[in-house]
Amino acid sequence: MFNYFKTIYKVGKALIQGMMVTWKSFWQPAVTVQFPDEKLNTPERFRGALTFDKETCTACNLCIKACPTACISLEPAVDPATKKRIAKVSWYQIDFGKCNYCRLCEEACPTKPIKSVRHTHQYEWGMLERKEMLVKWERMIPSTEPLTSTNMKPI
Amino acid sequence: MEIVFYLTALLLLFSSVMVVTQKSVFTSALYLAVALSMVAALFVLLNADFLAAVQILLYVGGILVLLAFAVMLSSVEQAKRETQVNEQWLPSLMISFGILLVLLVSLKRSSFLEAEIQKNHFYPTTEKIGHLLLGELALPFEVVSLVLLASLVGAILFSKKEKIDG
Amino acid sequence: MILPVWNESQKRSALILFGIASAGAGISIAIGEIGARFSKIWACLSSFALKNSIPTALLTPLSMIIQCSILIGFISVSVMFMVWWERKVSAHMQNRLGPMFTGGWHGWAQTIADAIKLLLKEDIIPAEANPWVHRLAPIVAFVPAFLCYAALPFGEGLISADLDIGILYIFAISGLSVLGIVMAGWGSGNKYSLLGGLRAAAQSVSYEIPRVLSVVPILMMVGSLKLTSIANVQTGFWQIAGIPVLPKWFIFYPIVGQIAFLIFLISSVAETNRTPFDIAEAESELVAGFHTEYSGMKFSFFFLAEYAYVFLSSGLTTVLFLGGGSGPILPSWSWFLLKSFAVVFLFLWFRWTFPRLRVDRLMEFTWKFLLPWSFVNILITGFILLF
Known part of the structure; x- marks a missing residue:
């Protein structure tokens, strides 16, 4: 008899304790971020989409060798006068369908002080077609005019 | 009011017939629901x-x-194979007709007091029923509750039987 | 309770909520008693009918149609509000925000958008289903919920059918909707639905008994089944030396009131198939139980029925235990709504706090705990009335 009422008391107490937990968190501010309107700051070493600097790249192929998924390809520029390869890139292409955002290409890149292939903090990047994942940077050979990219998306 | 009564009665009769004639047990249970609501x-x-x-x-x-x-636990396939009537359909039909006859005769002979049923006047019956059940009809009421108690105890006994044996 | 630190936007939201509350209070004081206003309007209409020799046989159906439309409108609006509210409350209890986009301010239009979506969805009848049972089930589930509102007093003079058997009528009719759930379970031709229907049948039959018996003490004290007279008994205050201490609500009657209230509340939650007792639809075991195979409008009918029952149970709790529409300053209908929605909040709170009971535990709980205690409660009430 005594145990019966004791059990009832215990269960009732536990239920009320549980309800107090939800009551407290009901009044706590929400931790949700309203994404399109407000965004969290990404960490310093966040590996977002890759970006490429056409001007500083020396076409050394180190990033291609470093890439574990072989998503990078490039062609070095040729000097039209001497028909020799120069330390500039003609075009540079990253297949973001293959890229696994591992930062190995950035670590391999020898250009200083800013690496010519590097991760940005960009993560809002949706594509509708597989073709769009192939991002290509092209460098016009007589490089007096401002550079344009045919296929590049603003990153 | 007359039309409402005849509609109700018609629906009641129709659904009662459907309860008996439907092959699917669940459908006849649903018709039974309609019949009871019509009552x-x-x-x-x-x-x-x-x-x-x-x-x-x-x-x-x-x-x-x-x-x-x-009914939901019963097999649908089995119900489809079984026939609606068993071999005693003729005697039961005759008995039902006999009961119908007795009812009709008694309806013919009895005269309902029109004054008792006040037409188009709705007045509560709860208090009257309460006074009847705990006053005049106290003994039958208690006897019925005793019967119910006995059946409850019996049900418990039946469900406990296996444990006593084992 | 420790008050959390609020930032600017939360302070703004709190101010907005306070503003809405005070505006609502002001408007309801300005409107006053709706019941009296309705009867004035109705008197105007009937005198107009008399002058223009419109037959009185037309007037009664007209008044019925008007009452039904008001009730349907109230049910759909309150259900929409409750769905939004449930989503917001559940979100905040889990430190989320819930719907925030649709309609601008805290996603208030989310349910309207959802309702439109449900209306536009394709209506599917599975090949294995029994088409007629499948079609009728949502109607059988919803119509009783609507019928019950006829006998619910929303305040002074705001009741469309003040039946002498009011409470019994509501219990009787609300028991019918289980049949709809059972029909849905059987008629869908799906094993999960069938299991859900079976569980719903067993659960509702079991919980109906303590639910009805828990009300018996009130009926014994009041001596009537009429909901308006039950509500009227509870007006006023208990006074100690001329100072009002507690309102004469039934929940404040010593011992009897509290036991009856708890039993009624628990079995109401069970009857409405909500979370601690939602074994009939148990998302994680039975997909969605009896409404697995329903889509579009039919599904929304089940949804409507569930929330209509939630409000009905809260309204009944208000009338039976919390004094109905009695209260100072504000008119009776707004007191009724306030108290009812407080009980609805309690329902939501239960739902988002307690985990689901196991089937056998559920049955054990009602037959071995609630039922004996409701009998004991009746016994105590008898003793109190004797001495």
Whole structure:
């Protein structure tokens, strides 16, 4: 008899304790971020989409060798006068369908002080077609005019 | 009011016939629900509000749901193979006709007091029923409750039987 | 309770909520008693009918149609509000925000958008289903919920059918909707639905009994089944030396009131198939139980029925235990709505706090705990009334 009422008391107490937990968190501010309107700051070493600097790249192929998924390809520029390869890139292409955002290409890149292939903090990047994942940077050979990219998306 | 009564009665008769003739057990249970609700409607038409509510509460809300519970566990395929009538259909038909005859004769002979049924005037019956059940009819009421108690104890005994044996 | 630190936007939201509350209070004081206004309007209409020799046989159906439309409108609006509210409350209890986009301010239009979406969805009848049972089930589930509102007093003079058997009528009719759930379970031709229907049948039959018996003490004290007279008994205050201490609500009657209230509340939650007792639809075991195979409008009918029952149970709790529409300053209908929605909040709170009971535990709980205690309660009430 005594145990019966004791059990009832215990269960009732536990239920009320549980309800107090939800009551407290009901009044706590929400931790949700309203994404399109407000965004969290990404960490310093966040590996977002890759970006490429056409001007500083020396076409050394180190990033291609470093890439574990072989998503990078490039062609070095040729000097039209001497028909020799120069330390500039003609075009540079990253297949973001293959890229696994591992930062190995950035670590391999020898250009200083800013690496010519590097991760940005960009993560809002949706594509509708597989073709769009192939991002290509092209460098016009007589490089007096401002550079344009045919296929590049603003990153 | 007359039209409402005849509609109710027609629906009641139709669904009662359907209860018996339907092959699928669940469908006949649903028709039984309609029939029982129509009985409640008849009670309402006779100004017996308490009885109507109890009819719905106990029969449709309680017993019929239990019935549906049992029916849902029954096999649909088996019910399709079995025949609707067994070999004793003729005697039972005759008995039903006999009961119908007795009812018709008694209806013919008895004269309902028109004054008792106040037409188009709705007045509560709950208090009257309460006074009847705990006053004049106290003994039958208690006897019925005793019968119910006995059946309850019996049900418990039957469900406990296996444990006593084992 | 420790008050959390609020930032600017939360302070703004709190101010907005306070503003809405005070505006609502002001408007309801300005409107006053709706019941009296309705009867005035109705008197105007009937005198107009008399002058223009419109037959009185037309007037009664007209008044019925008007009452039904008001009730349907109230049910759909309150259900929409409750769905939004449930989503917001559940979100905040889990430190989320819930719908925030649709309609601008805290996603208030989310349910309207959802309702439109449900209306536009394709209606599917599975090949294995029994088409007629499948079609009828949502109607059988919803119509009783609507019928019950006829006998619910929303305040002074705001009741469309003040039946002498009011409470019994509501219990009787609300028991009918289980049949709809059982039909849905059987008629869908799906094993999960069938299991859900079976569980719903067993559960509702079991919980109906303590639910009805828990009300018996009130009926014994009041001596009537009429909901308006039950509500009227509870007006006023208990006074100690001329100072009002507690309102004469039934929940404040010593011992009897509290036991009856707890039993009624628990079995109401069970009857409405909500979370601690939602074994009939148990998302994680039975997909969605009896409404697995329903889509579009039919599904929304089940949804409507569930929330209509939630409000009905809260309204009944208000009338039976919390004094109905009695209260100072504000008119009776707004007191009724306030108290009812407080009980609805309690329902939501239960739902988002307690985990689901196991089937056998559920049955054990009602037959071995609630039922004996409701009998004991009746016994105590008898003793109190004797001495």
